[in-house]
Amino acid sequence: MQRLKQISFVALLLVLTSCSVGPQAIDYGSDGCHFCKMTIVDKVHAAEIVTNKGKVYKFDASECMINFMKEFDASEVKLYLTNVYTEPEILIDATQATFLISKNVPSPMGAFLTAFKNQEEAKQIQTEKEGTLYSWNELLIHFKEE
Numbered sequence: 001m002q003r004l005k006q007i008s009f010v011a012l013l014l015v016l017t018s019c020s021v022g023p024q025a026i027d028y029g030s031d032g033c034h035f036c037k038m039t040i041v042d043k044v045h046a047a048e049i050v051t052n053k054g055k056v057y058k059f060d061a062s063e064c065m066i067n068f069m070k071e072f073d074a075s076e077v078k079l080y081l082t083n084v085y086t087e088p089e090i091l092i093d094a095t096q097a098t099f100l101i102s103k104n105v106p107s108p109m110g111a112f113l114t115a116f117k118n119q120e121e122a123k124q125i126q127t128e129k130e131g132t133l134y135s136w137n138e139l140l141i142h143f144k145e146e
Contacts, residue, residue, distance in 0.1 A: 021054040023081055023091050035064035036109065043088035045107045045114065050079040062094065063111035066143045080136070082115040085125060095136040098122040102131025113139075 026048065031040045034057040040046050047065040049057040053076075059065040062082050069077075080094035085105070097115040100122050105114045112131070116122035122133050134142060 021050060021052065021078055023048055023050055023079065024056045024058075026058055026089075026091075028089070031058050033058065033060040033064050035059055035068040038108065042083075042108050044083055044085055046083045046091075047094065048079075048081040048091060049077055050081070051076045052078045061108040061111070061113065062099070062115055063107065063109045063113050063143070065094070066140065069140075084117050084121075085114045086116065086121055092117055097136065099134045099136070099139050100126055100129070100131050101134065101142075102126065102129045104129040104131065 026040055026046050028043055028046070029039060029041055032038065033040055038060050040058060040060040042060060045061045047059040047062045049065060049068070057068065059068065065080065065082070081091040082094040082097055084090055084092055084097065092115070094115065097117065098119045098121070100114050100116065101112050102114070103112050105112060105125070107113050114125075116125065119133065126133060
């Protein structure tokens with residue numbers, strides 16, 4: 001009976017940990033973009049969506065994530081995540097990021113879209129590279145109008 005309790009506890013623990021809803025590390029050079037199917041290699045522009053049920057969709061660029069959302073129910077999304085220019089490989093909440101579209105900062109899919117942790121960092125790069133700054137909501141509107 002004691003052995004059965006131990007097995008049950010371990011099984012319950014496995015079930016609970018396997019259902020966690022959160023980001024997954026991107027395996028650069030191996031993971032593929034869910035939208036365009038390219039291999040994700042750019043550590044500055046990658047992005048990720050985590051659904052309410054814990055399914056993770058990985059993208060080689062924020063523009064792929066946004067284009068994917070045109071065909072996906074946004075109410076199912078728990079997290080929108082994006083890499084940032086100043087700290088490659090770090091995923092942050094895309095809804096809190098500031099984005100720069102600048103022809104002087106190429107991105108994998110040619111939208112010239114780059115994310116920054118905050119507006120200050122984005123403005124510093126904008127001074128050097130030119131371009132237009134967007135909040136998450138402004139960016140979504142921009143992509144709808146294209």
